[in-house]
Amino acid sequence: MSTTNPAPQHDSSTSEGTTPTVPAPRSADAAPETPETTEPATRQTPRETALQWFRALPGPLLGLILVVVVLSFLSPYFLTERNLINIVSQNSDIGIMAVGAALVILIGGIDLSVGSTLALSLMTTAWLFKVHDVPFTVCVVAGLIVGALVGLLNGVLSTYGRIQPFVATLATMSAAAGLALYVTDGNPITDFPNWYNAVTSKEILGIPLQVFILIAVYVVAAFWLRFRPTGRALYAVGGNAEAARLSGINVTRTKIAVYVIAGLLAALAGNIVGSRLDSAQPTAGTADLLNVIAVVVIGGASLSGGSGGMLNTFIGLLIIGVLNNGMSLLNVSPNLQPVVIGIAIIVAVLTDRGTRSRLVHS
Incomplete structure (x- = not known):
């Protein structure tokens, strides 16, 4: 019995009369092959680079630059050194209250009682x-404690009491304003110690001491939010409170602590006002609520929580201060100034939204 070797199988890709193509060897010094899909890199022009940096600027900063440029042409007194220092010093109390309000908004709440807390403390x-x-x-310390207690009440009502922060702080705003009037039957109190008045009258290197206090408050708050776990937790609570709780954050304690800080800062702002006027007015600060909320909103903070920062809040403060100062220099009617502030809020929010949209799609 003989065995036959199986016929060799040919590749189906080769047919009769054709021979397979064998690639020729490539020399060592030959240029490497470039994929067809590779495109040469394009280098940005200086104009495109500048435009990209401009688009990356926050909306509030763009608004501040625009307002400063316009007012510098409209008034020759606007860009003087003394006027610029006055813009910051005269709004230092609003700026300090805005830090507390920004922290509260960051966790998804709101505090309408900051002005009344200032007056009561x-x-x-x-x-x-x-x-x-x-x-x-001792009196100053007691006033700070009163501010913290109002904040504690706001926090307890909005957490354990399960009352909406808007309603809870609206109630404490009314109560604190009434108590401020009741304590002295609506009469102002004047003549404080000289060291207390020096808080706003003393200058260091030509800059009032209250400006240094304002900057210190913003620096401490910014450091806490950026570098401390308890500060970064505020973004988590404001973004999604339930997810923050499941990740181990004590949401209730965090919210109460933030409201206490807001009340304490409102009381600190009250000392700035008392030192500046050398008197305690029972209605002091109650008219500043609009400006405080405007500072935070113009600064780009989201009222739904989880978004915001101290740098943009400080820029918002400068915008409000520059607008109020510029309108005073231009002799704009005080009745029209709130209208301008309202327009500025809308423009700043729309500008900030447009900037964020461009960054997302770029």
């Missing part, structure tokens, strides 16, 4: 000093 300080002859340092 300031009147408490003055009332203890003038009526009960308590040492003034």
